[in-house]
Amino acid sequence: MTDTIIVLDYGSQYAQLIARRVRELQVYCELFHWNTPPEEILALNPKGYILSGGPASVYEEGAPTLPAYVLDSGLPVLGICYGMQLLTHDLGGKVAPGGEREYGHAKVNVNVDNPLMPQGDYEVWMSHGDRVEGLPPGFELLGSSANSPWAVMGNAERRIYGIQFHPEVHHTPQGMTILENFVDAICGAERDWTPKHIIEKSVADIRAQVGDARVLAAVSGGVDSSVAAALVHRAIGGQLCALFVDNGLLRQGELESVQVALNEHMDGSLNVLDASQDFLSALSGVTEPEAKRRAIGETFIRKFESFARQQENIDFLMQGTIYPDVIESRAPERSAAQVIKSHHNVGGLPKDMHFALVEPLRYLFKDEVRRIGAALGLPDELIWRQPFPGPGLAVRCLGEVTAERLATLRAADAIFTSELRAAELLEQPGGSDTGIAQAFVALLPVKSVGVMGDQRTYQETAVLRAVSSQDFMTADWVRLPYELLARVSSRIVNEVKGVNRVVYDLTSKPPATIEWE
Structure with missing residues (x-):
């Protein structure tokens, strides 16, 4: 099983970025709402936990809490901003409102050598109102800033660390080194999250899911659906049937360029369906963005279903859904942040569709998708094509x-x-x-x-x-x-x-x- 770092999301605008940075270190990482059922997280056999920042105050009634399994596991834990305050609060330290809020650039001095942050001065990015004002028993003060006397803390024996700043953003120049120290030296996670490993795992998963059935690939000519189709084709070959639906919402010259690019790399087997009038009819009088996405998502599915009925043994629909699509479309009960928008291939899908979904990129970020595409041999002009939303020009x-x-x-x-x-x-x-x-x-x-x-x-x-x-x-x-x-x-x-x-x-x-x- 791939070594995994778990990020618990407490509502920080940077929570997704933490997972993204850990993956840059070639270590698999998943983001979960802090209140996710423990069995879902423990099934991944994590090597360590990162607690994100968030807007709440730990001492307020109803504030997000620290799940018991995190500390009970005995695994390494890194608390970032609210995550540090949460560890402090739960372990017997003191958290209180700061004398003044601290937003933006700051300097942290680390004067105690430790595996997370060697001694020295660090330029960091702060974003907090509360601060730690008393360490939990067994913890050592490792670093301070002008406005945060307890900016870095640690318990080396329990492998639990807290930092008041955000290492995941570019404004903290040594942030990646700090995350690397946690993931590598403290958690001991193996760096095997590489394109080769991802392709091998995806191919095995697709074969196990699909069996002998056929898959209808919903391709748009964009990076995501093209790479997804290439992955599925690598896994099941001729069982893949690719369909491009012209929804009338394309950019100038898009249809022609898509046909040329995809036919060249799919043995000329691309099917094209002109459904532009159907989509315009579905959108007639619709102005609200979420309603547009739902209308487009349902119309796509109905077109795929109609096409599939003319084929044989098509039980699966392939989509180029990627991790940001999933995160931004999550229901409130599964996300510490609000739903941003329903992506047409996630929140816009009808409940009564007649397909099971194959989504090989569902847990990949855009840069990972591009690296997979390059490893699969797709041309640069396809991999680096300008991103285009699934609902097209409608949004x-x-x-x-x-x-x-x-x-x-x-x-x-x-x-x-x-x-x-x-x-x-x-x-x-x-x-x-x-x-x-x-x-x-x-x-x-x-x-x-x-x-x-x-x-x-x-x-x-x-x-x-x-x-x-x-x-x-x-x-x-x-x-x-x-x-x-x-x-x-x-x-x-x-x-x-x-x-x-x-x-x-x-x-x-x-x-x-x-x-x-």
Whole structure:
């Protein structure tokens, strides 16, 4: 069994990022709500636990608690921010409101040598109001900051450590080293979470799940569904039947490029179904984002079911669902955070669909998916294709989705991405924090007054969005050159009918999501 680190989620905006960072160390990690039934977690035979941060105060009534099995296990534990305070509270120390809140950069001095953080000064990222004001019995003070006298604590014998800051964010430069020390030196976890291992395990799992049945692969030409289809094809070969549904919500030239790319790598066996009118009918009059996703999810499933009835022995539907989709769509009782949005292939699925799901990427982050794709031999142009949401342009066309508004959006989006491509600004194979990981145009149902050719106009607004990200759980907006923004804006208002105003989105994730809906 693969060595596993468990992250218990107490509601931190960075909880998913902790799991992502541990996996960067080639150690498998899963994120669970702090109140998940113990048997689900213990079944993974964890090597250690990480307790995330969170917005609550440990001394308040109804605050999230520490499950008994964590300490009873005798396994290593690392508490981060709220997690440190929770350990302190449960083990007999003191937690109280700080004299002042501490948000942002801070310096922590560690003056006691220990396996988690060697002695020295550390630049860290703080985000807390409460703080530890008295250590639990048996714990040693390891490090302090100006506003947190007890910023790092540890009990070497019990292998329990607490840190008041966030090692998982880039703002803590030595954060990965700290996590590595915990996972490697303290937990002794084996580093076997590699593309080769993931592929071997996925192939075995798919074969065990599917048996002799056939699988209908829902492919979109995007990274996730393409890699998922390649994995399933590696596992069951000719038992896979691939279907691309043209939902009429695609980018300009998307259908043609998808057919070329996928047919080349699927032995020309791709089936294409034009269902654009059905999707537009399902979306008629629908403006609420969750309702759009449900309508699209159900229409997709009905099209897959209709196609499958014309085939033989198709019992399974393959989807390119990835871990962020699952996390953002979790029901409140299984997540310490609120549902962000229902992804059409998770929360948008109808309850009465006639397929069992095959989702080989369900527990992988985007960067892991790309590494798997490369290991499977998929071409760079497919692996590094610009991400595109399953519901397509419906969630970039805010308000009601119509054929006319979609045409406007396609044209504006094509101008923006073509200018970025000409400037060689789109992310290239290998990825980076500074390249553009995702870029698109959103169309707002907000009209404003303009003037063109001495004539008054009253038209809609196009929003340019470009972000950098490695994992798509967090993202920052890209500082594009003014000259490029001016050129894109001029082209859109002059060449695209229905738009007379262009704005640029300067919001990171969090607090925003990458997509507008």
